[in-house]
Amino acid sequence: MAELFINKISKPKQSLLSLLSVGVVSLVCTIFSAFLGYRVVALILLVTVSLLAISFDILPVLIAAVLSALVWNFFFIPPRYTFHVGSTEDLILFVMYFVISLVNAVLTYKIRLIQKGTKQKEEKASTVKLYNTLLNSLSHELRTPIATIIGATDTLLANNTKLKQEDRGELLAEISKASFRLNQQVENLLSISRLESGFIEPKMDWCDINEVVYNAIKRIEEHKYTQLISVNINPNFPLFKLDKGMMEQVIYNLLNNACLYTPWNSEINITSLNHANILEIIIEDNGNGFPEEEIKKVFDKFYRLKDSSTGGTGLGLSIVKGFIEALGGSIYLENVRTGGARFTINIPADTVQFDRKPELWLRRKF
Amino acid sequence: MAKTEILVIDDEPQIRKLLSITLGSNGYFVKQAASAKEGMMNIANDPPDMVILDLGLPDECGHTVLQKLREWYTNPILILSVQNSEDDIINALDSGANDYLSKPFRTGELLARIRSALRSTIQEECSPIITCGELQIDLSERTVKKNGELIKLTATEYALLALFVRNEGKVLTHQYLLRDVWGPGYINQSQYLRVFIAQLRKKIENDPNRPELFLTESGVGYRFICKNNEL
Structure with a gap:
């Protein structure tokens, strides 16, 4: 909280606020001076300075400390309304007050600096950890296909006459597969860096959700998974104003994820509903679901389930979440009671309902 | 040659x-x-x-x-x-x-x-009758037949289809299609295009959800593909 204050209020304003609070506190004390001894007033002023020290920068606090000491001297230490101090005891008190308030201000400021330093160190450590995870998973994901390509081309280039024609074909197929995998990883990395940079700007246009879903399915089908995907969306579903490319990527990633991590021949179901200009998309499978304790982490960057097989960078779902949030929506994951996972997406968006006879709402050129 | x-x-x-x-x-x-x-x-x-x-x-x-x-x-x-x-x-x-x-x-x-x-x-000047697989389009009579059966199209649907057919295989941007079929005032009304593409797909494609003729070029436009045109 202390940091919040410093960030929000400029230094001149802080100084002004310090002066004001010391002034107000002194005024209140003057009003009640009949009931309060001047020594108590000193403590009250000291508390004020301490409170200021918690949230403000050093200079405003020092100003408050000096001012409060002078105010205390002038208005409260007898004889009042002079800077003259009557007894030796009071003089010592005044000097002590001055020293304590200054030390207080400086110490609090220093503690805050130290705190800030520790926090930065912690952040740095977690960044390094993230970076290492990134390097590990990336080097695996990028090097495997690269190794395949280099190895296969070496064998083919060696012009080995012992190589059977079918093996030759197989090696070529492997090169092709590896290249696609590389391309996919590069796309993922570009998406994540677009999200990281914070400069992602959705290009809103009218989207036919059916079309978006089927486009994603068409891309999934190229992988020849065994899972059965069914779509349950009204053919007259309204158009939504969204970023089509991002939506397609979101659905593709979720389907791809479901296909990769559910048992063979599992079923995946896509449903979409329009709740008063909120688009809801549910992608549900009848696989094994997610371990409950890991559900919260699955959208984290580079996070992979503890016992997941090799392959995958842990970027897919974080891209999904990033894109949906960039579109102003939210995504929620839960396990279905009958087994399997259910992703629910909600995105607020403008809609246009198809007219029964669209010809009527359009004029034509000729 | x-x-x-x-x-x-x-x-x-x-x-x-x-x-x-x-x-x-x-x-x-x-x-x-x-x-x-x-x-x-x-x-x-x-x-x-x-x-x-x-x-x-x-x-x-x-x-x-x-x-x-x-x-x-x-x-x-x-x-x-x-x-x-x-x-x-x-x-x-x-x-x-x-x-x-x-x-x-x-x-x-x-x-x-x-x-x-x-x-x-x-082929700048092509013949008035164009055949695309099961589809036959007669540009002079303004008729469209699928497997010999006449398909009823509205005037806008036909205009859009004719434009696609004349530019077979070529990507047509949203703006180009909207300007040509609806007029320059409509180039930002992409929802019209979405609706009419969906209608055309419903009437002409075998499976409107898995289009083979009217392909979407994401964020750019559409491309009409004639299946039998393997020159």
Whole structure:
């Protein structure tokens, strides 16, 4: 909280606020001076300075400390309304007050600096950890296909006459597969860096959700998974104003994820509903679901389930979440009671309902 | 007949080699240029039948090259680029590129685009009856038949279909379609287009959810593909 204050209020304003609070506190004390001894007033002023020290920068606090000491001297230490101090005891008190308030201000400021330093160190450590995870998973994901390509081309280039024609074909197929995998990883990395940079700007246009879903399915089908995907969306579903490319990527990633991590021949179901200009998309499978304790982490960057097989960078779902949030929506994951996972997406968006006879709402050129 | 000449302007030797082998083995005569300057000189001295242009050239931006070329060069220009942002693509198509393909690309796709771009220059005046697989479109009588059965289309649907058929294989941007069918005041009303494409797909495609004729080019436009046109 202390940091919040410093960030929000400029230094001149802080100084002004310090002066004001010391002034107000002194005024209140003057009003009640009949009931309060001047020594108590000193403590009250000291508390004020301490409170200021918690949230403000050093200079405003020092100003408050000096001012409060002078105010205390002038208005409260007898004889009042002079800077003259009557007894030796009071003089010592005044000097002590001055020293304590200054030390207080400086110490609090220093503690805050130290705190800030520790926090930065912690952040740095977690960044390094993230970076290492990134390097590990990336080097695996990028090097495997690269190794395949280099190895296969070496064998083919060696012009080995012992190589059977079918093996030759197989090696070529492997090169092709590896290249696609590389391309996919590069796309993922570009998406994540677009999200990281914070400069992602959705290009809103009218989207036919059916079309978006089927486009994603068409891309999934190229992988020849065994899972059965069914779509349950009204053919007259309204158009939504969204970023089509991002939506397609979101659905593709979720389907791809479901296909990769559910048992063979599992079923995946896509449903979409329009709740008063909120688009809801549910992608549900009848696989094994997610371990409950890991559900919260699955959208984290580079996070992979503890016992997941090799392959995958842990970027897919974080891209999904990033894109949906960039579109102003939210995504929620839960396990279905009958087994399997259910992703629910909600995105607020403008809609246009198809007219029964669209010809009527359009004029034509000729 | 002399071989069709294609000039490849790309600064990457790997891509030039790949294209020259691929296109050469498919019966085209391939010339190469490594920079915008070299390419422009090459085209001026001996205009090829087609240009394949990379947008990221070292000496000049591909968009500028395209604009300069289009001042006098009328043969097809195909853009082949790693830049796959929708704005770049639309920009290139608006400046007169016939088509675009982003790297990495599939060889089959590239050959299909080249064929379609070359075809559009060869047969400027086509016969009024066009057959696309099960589909038969009579441009003079304004009728559309599927498997010999007449399909009822509204005037707008027909106008859109006719436009697609005349530009078979070529990507048509949203703006182009809206301007041509609805008029210049409608170029931002992309919802009209979505609705009518959905209607056409419902009436003509075998499975409207898995279109084979009206393909979506995400964020750019649509492309009409005629299945039997394997020239």
